[in-house]
Amino acid sequence: MTWPQALQEAIDQFADVFDPMERYEMLFEWSSDVNELPVDEWNDANMIHGCQSQAHVMCHLEEGMFYMRGGADAQIVQGLMAITCLAVNGRPPEEVVEIEPTFVDEMGLKASLPPSTSNGYLNMFKRVQDEARLLMGDA
Amino acid sequence: MTLDIEAIRADFPILSRTVAEGKDLVYLDNAATTQKPQSVIDAMTHYYEQSNANVHRAVHTLAAEATEQYEASRDTLAAWFGTTRDNLIFTSGTTEAINLVAWGWARSNLNAGDAILITEMEHHADIVPWQLLAEEKGIEIRVVPIDTESDTLDMEIFSASLPGARLVCVVHTSNVLGVANPVDEIIAQSHDAGAKVLIDAAQAAPHHRLDFTAMGADFVAISGHKMCGPTGIGCLLATSESIEEMEPFMSGGDMIETVTMEKSTFAQGPQKFEAGTPKIAEAIGFAAAAEYLSNFDMDAVHSHIRGLAMYVASELKSVPGITVYGDHSVAEGSGVVSFLHDSVHAEDLARFMDAGGFAMRTGHHCAQPLLDAYGVTSTNRVSFYLYNTNAEAKAFIEHLRYIVERFG
Numbered sequence: 001m002t003w004p005q006a007l008q009e010a011i012d013q014f015a016d017v018f019d020p021m022e023r024y025e026m027l028f029e030w031s032s033d034v035n036e037l038p039v040d041e042w043n044d045a046n047m048i049h050g051c052q053s054q055a056h057v058m059c060h061l062e063e064g065m066f067y068m069r070g071g072a073d074a075q076i077v078q079g080l081m082a083i084t085c086l087a088v089n090g091r092p093p094e095e096v097v098e099i100e101p102t103f104v105d106e107m108g109l110k111a112s113l114p115p116s117t118s119n120g121y122l123n124m125f126k127r128v129q130d131e132a133r134l135l136m137g138d139a
Numbered sequence: 140m141t142l143d144i145e146a147i148r149a150d151f152p153i154l155s156r157t158v159a160e161g162k163d164l165v166y167l168d169n170a171a172t173t174q175k176p177q178s179v180i181d182a183m184t185h186y187y188e189q190s191n192a193n194v195h196r197a198v199h200t201l202a203a204e205a206t207e208q209y210e211a212s213r214d215t216l217a218a219w220f221g222t223t224r225d226n227l228i229f230t231s232g233t234t235e236a237i238n239l240v241a242w243g244w245a246r247s248n249l250n251a252g253d254a255i256l257i258t259e260m261e262h263h264a265d266i267v268p269w270q271l272l273a274e275e276k277g278i279e280i281r282v283v284p285i286d287t288e289s290d291t292l293d294m295e296i297f298s299a300s301l302p303g304a305r306l307v308c309v310v311h312t313s314n315v316l317g318v319a320n321p322v323d324e325i326i327a328q329s330h331d332a333g334a335k336v337l338i339d340a341a342q343a344a345p346h347h348r349l350d351f352t353a354m355g356a357d358f359v360a361i362s363g364h365k366m367c368g369p370t371g372i373g374c375l376l377a378t379s380e381s382i383e384e385m386e387p388f389m390s391g392g393d394m395i396e397t398v399t400m401e402k403s404t405f406a407q408g409p410q411k412f413e414a415g416t417p418k419i420a421e422a423i424g425f426a427a428a429a430e431y432l433s434n435f436d437m438d439a440v441h442s443h444i445r446g447l448a449m450y451v452a453s454e455l456k457s458v459p460g461i462t463v464y465g466d467h468s469v470a471e472g473s474g475v476v477s478f479l480h481d482s483v484h485a486e487d488l489a490r491f492m493d494a495g496g497f498a499m500r501t502g503h504h505c506a507q508p509l510l511d512a513y514g515v516t517s518t519n520r521v522s523f524y525l526y527n528t529n530a531e532a533k534a535f536i537e538h539l540r541y542i543v544e545r546f547g
Contacts, residue, residue, distance in 0.1 A: 020159045020493075024490055028487065028546060074485075075546075
């Protein structure tokens, strides 16, 4: 799949780093770039289950295109959300549900992060795709 | 007696591996499970390579060897825990041991209106079974709170709550705070009030040479894997009187005397509660762990572990933004240190530590009521064991200081 330019730049940035500590530092820094879901909008309905931290995601359509906003109390998780925004935002929901999150591999995240992190991420991505599936009915 | 920590480390093959792209493993999650020495691994491997068969059933050579080794493990462990083979029931661990007391003893000996005393310091394994039983039988559960200023149980409320209680369930040493409770006093007061006592010794057994007979509790629950043994094995120590009063919790093969299509009669003693093919290799590994620990002066082991926890707790208190939970100024207690930073999330901190090679725990540690009492939902937790070194403790503090300065 061809990724949006901003995501491809992020992939290239991460792919050059081999130290897990440095990867985490980069994700920590990415956390501020998320399309943020403010804490006062966090509720049980938009909570992502299966994360050790509190993580929430809300999705909507703008002129038929899919957009997610996310927030987490753990910055590394929020950094992963920011990367996800680059992959899915501005696409038709029909495309979002078809995305294979191979960019996680391409960034070296899956190989160097422990399963608890990468599995938690896949949980989050599946939730985003479930939201896109629901919104397809509204498009 | 001084411990030769480097020699001890050489007994644990996993400690020489690297993690996180080549960093030395610093294993500080021992309250969750400890690593296994080569002797434990060899004992289990040898059993599978040479003697594997089912126990108590056949007359062939392997079955005889397996039975002999399995029952010899019971003898070894009974001796280690200061009791006899007739008072040691193998379980899958502390959780099953507590459930055995709940469903094997309490269910048939307590009635509606009876009370069970538990504490706010308990692991979920010593809370949930009692809630389920209370729901079924109409039993009252009384909870002794923790004083979060002193990190100790409120013993005044404990004493006041005793009249009418038939069973007192208390954790010996907290898996979150590392605080040891006054179990001698708790047992004495409970017996004076006519209550039986169950001690959750999951975190205490790895530190002390527990003497069940001297301790005087009616039940003690223990996990093998937290004291160098394999996972999936533990035991319930129970007095002969208590065992007599217990009904089977699980039933099937190996726990019966005779079975007809109308009725069954049961074996006596521990076997009555060990239905089905037992955890043979695990029991052998558990005994090998006790034999391994018997090489050391357990007072020296405790001093070493507790010393590391006291050092780390003291250093953490000097890191800006860190709150340490539990009193680490006293010699009693375990190698556990729980803490939180006020701006670096516990999960982020644990991931940064993992990336530096440090294995530590994050979460509610299966003790949500205790964390509620402190007004937090999770903590970071490090926990030391006999193979951890002063250098590891120092490196942990150094890496943590870097993270807090960089991201705090």
